Amino acid sequence: MEQIVVYLWGALALIMVVLEISSTGILQIWFAIGAICAAVVARYFPDNYLAQILVFSIVSGVLSFIGSKIFTEKTQGKQVGSNPVYSIIGKTAIVTKEINTVDGSGQITVNGDKWSAKTNGEEVVPENTKVKVLDIDGVKAVVEVIND
Numbered sequence: 001m002e003q004i005v006v007y008l009w010g011a012l013a014l015i016m017v018v019l020e021i022s023s024t025g026i027l028q029i030w031f032a033i034g035a036i037c038a039a040v041v042a043r044y045f046p047d048n049y050l051a052q053i054l055v056f057s058i059v060s061g062v063l064s065f066i067g068s069k070i071f072t073e074k075t076q077g078k079q080v081g082s083n084p085v086y087s088i089i090g091k092t093a094i095v096t097k098e099i100n101t102v103d104g105s106g107q108i109t110v111n112g113d114k115w116s117a118k119t120n121g122e123e124v125v126p127e128n129t130k131v132k133v134l135d136i137d138g139v140k141a142v143v144e145v146i147n148d
Contacts, residue, residue: 002046009039009052030067034060088115088133093143099125108133108141115141 016032038056045051088110099106101118106125108117110133118140119125131143 003043005042005046005049005052006039009035009042009056013039026067026071027064030063031056031060033063034058086136088113088141089135091133092146093117093131093133093141095125095127095129095131095143098127099131099143108143110141117141117143119143119145 013032013035016028016035020026020028020032034056037059038052041048041052041055091110093108093110093115095106095117096109096114097105097107099108099117099119102122104118106117108115108131116139117131118137120134120142123145125131125143125145130146132146133141133143135142
């Protein structure tokens, strides 16, 4: 009968692991570790339910706190869903196909990649012109001519 408490804590740990696997967050794993620690206490002190609950609560709480701090620091300053495509904004590019925003034609090369391009106005930008990428509009880079 004394060992049933160990199995109950083990079952709770198993449930938490299954929940962790089926979710996208990192929370239940800390409770699973807390339940395993409580199972160890229950193995040696099967009648001391207060100690088991305290160990479970303290271990789970501390690990949850530390885990959330670590993951917050790693993701701090990063926008969720930020797109590396926007890293070309501000870069200098070369027009490889004449840009005519009215016709919807034009292409640039920036960082070795080819991009469809347009201007904010109706100006036509000839090939081999240096341009600066101002923004991304859909799948096109919005550029302006660099006057050297």
